[in-house]
Amino acid sequence: MVKNSARYLEIQEERKKLPVWVHKDEFLQALKENQKVILVGDTGSGKTTQIPQFVLEAVVNENPNPGGTARLVGCTQPRRVAAMSAARRVSEEMDTVIDEEVGCTVRFDDCSSSRTVLKYLTDGMLLREALVDPLLSKYKAIILDEAHERSIATDLLFSILEKALTSRPALKLVVMSSTRYAHELRHYFSGHNVPLIKVPGRLHPVEIVYTRDPVTDYLEAAVRKVIQIHMCEPPGDVLVFLTGEEEIEDACSRIFHKLGDQVKVVPLYSFLPPAMQQRVFDPTPHPVRKIVVSTNIAETSLPIDGIVYVVDPGFSMQKYYNPQTRLDSLVVSPISMASADQRARRACTTGPGLIPAVPEMLRANLVNTVLALKRLGVKDVLSLNFMDPPSQKTLVRALTDLFDLGAMDDEGNLTEIGEMMSLEV
Numbered sequence: 001m002v003k004n005s006a007r008y009l010e011i012q013e014e015r016k017k018l019p020v021w022v023h024k025d026e027f028l029q030a031l032k033e034n035q036k037v038i039l040v041g042d043t044g045s046g047k048t049t050q051i052p053q054f055v056l057e058a059v060v061n062e063n064p065n066p067g068g069t070a071r072l073v074g075c076t077q078p079r080r081v082a083a084m085s086a087a088r089r090v091s092e093e094m095d096t097v098i099d100e101e102v103g104c105t106v107r108f109d110d111c112s113s114s115r116t117v118l119k120y121l122t123d124g125m126l127l128r129e130a131l132v133d134p135l136l137s138k139y140k141a142i143i144l145d146e147a148h149e150r151s152i153a154t155d156l157l158f159s160i161l162e163k164a165l166t167s168r169p170a171l172k173l174v175v176m177s178s179t180r181y182a183h184e185l186r187h188y189f190s191g192h193n194v195p196l197i198k199v200p201g202r203l204h205p206v207e208i209v210y211t212r213d214p215v216t217d218y219l220e221a222a223v224r225k226v227i228q229i230h231m232c233e234p235p236g237d238v239l240v241f242l243t244g245e246e247e248i249e250d251a252c253s254r255i256f257h258k259l260g261d262q263v264k265v266v267p268l269y270s271f272l273p274p275a276m277q278q279r280v281f282d283p284t285p286h287p288v289r290k291i292v293v294s295t296n297i298a299e300t301s302l303p304i305d306g307i308v309y310v311v312d313p314g315f316s317m318q319k320y321y322n323p324q325t326r327l328d329s330l331v332v333s334p335i336s337m338a339s340a341d342q343r344a345r346r347a348c349t350t351g352p353g354l355i356p357a358v359p360e361m362l363r364a365n366l367v368n369t370v371l372a373l374k375r376l377g378v379k380d381v382l383s384l385n386f387m388d389p390p391s392q393k394t395l396v397r398a399l400t401d402l403f404d405l406g407a408m409d410d411e412g413n414l415t416e417i418g419e420m421m422s423l424e425v
């Protein structure tokens with residue numbers, strides 16, 4: 001794309017319409033005057049795609065040869081789909097191919113190079129980098145996005161980054177989340193004088209219609225509802241929430257079987273290859289209606305323009321750890337009210353973000369978390385200042401498991417095996 005090509009100029013115009021642009025100067029001023037800045041905004045306001053470019057402009061482009069090794073702006077995402085999709089979109093906006101100025105690092109896939117200055121990565125990958133280099137010396141600025149998702153890695157990065165920020169006063173931290181999580185972030189950073197910038201979204205009214213009677217087969221009912229919307233309702237794309245790959249593929253083929261080429265049915269789940277995931281953003285030629293059938297990854301991480309109808313049976317698949325049986329199980333569970341609200345607001349891609357009912361730290365097996373903390377030299381993990389402390393039972397179980405595996409000695413230090421295991425976290 002030529003920098004003044006029609007497509008490039010069109011994208012620049014689209015960017016400037018996003019709500020964060022109104023707050024660009026305020027944000028850059030706050031970043032200049034503070035080491036940490038919090039930015040909260042409704043979904044679709046442009047946090048993920050625009051703020052990293054603003055930060056890049058401020059901390060790298062204004063001082064391209066500062067000496068030292070720090071050259072990167074890193075922006076974390078709890079989900080690999082979101083990291084890859086944002087990197088692809090931003091490299092298009094910056095008129096570059098992926099792995100040049102804009103890179104992306106997710107597990108088993110590194111699209112970055114020595115020329116990369118803006119890197120999207122999963123929070124798990126940044127955590128791994130922090131285990132090897134706790135000062136994160138390659139980075140000029142870190143952006144922790146989607147903090148409200150409360151993934152273990154992002155929660156841990158909050159604590160881990162403190163050391164890097166204290167040792168490196170020039171390192172900047174931006175924390176981004178949905179508006180609803182502002183109160184918790186304010187509380188967490190209270191006493192540190194961290195500015196909080198609020199970006200309103202482009203709110204549209206959402207009408208919620210419930211089924212009159214409970215249904216016995218929610219998959220069948222969701223498919224029927226999609227067909228009914230297509231037959232009876234005005235134009236507009238449809239987003240359907242189901243719990244996993246098998247259900248989604250089943251629903252897609254049933255919808256396609258009924259409606260054929262009148263609609264474009266697009267599945268979305270995390271195991272789908274990136275190019276297939278990207279298809280959710282492809283516009284459809286009029287009058288073909290797009291039907292996206294997704295797991296809860298479409299709930300927070302990807303604003304999809306053009307969605308007017310949302311079909312939500314109200315379930316999701318969650319991983320729970322039972323410290324008694326020492327087993328993880330995948331459970332189809334009813335979603336929280338906050339989650340249902342968030343799903344409804346995917347219509348017209350606006351609305352407040354999700355606050356999951358249970359942060360991952362409180363429902364997961366913590367063996368990997370304890371390994372990471374031990375590697376970082378935390379002596380007493382039981383008294384660490386967690387954002388939401390997990391149960392002592394789960395922590396003690398993780399310590400016992402590591403001891404039983406020979407990863408930790410009886411003084412609570414990592415053994416050679418433990419050191420090796422911690423690099424695989």
Ligand SMILES: Nc1ncnc2c1ncn2[C@@H]1O[C@H](COP(=O)(O)OP(=O)(O)OP(=O)(O)O)[C@@H](O)[C@H]1O
Nearest residue numbers: 043044045046047048049050085089281300301303
């Ligand atoms: N991969 C993509 N392809 C095409 N357009 C995209 C893509 N990602 C984002 N956009 C466009 O950019 C807009 C802003 O998206 P962005 O992800 O920056 O919002 P956000 O505020 O971070 O939302 P969320 O909190 O839901 O992640 C979207 O509404 C959409 O128009």
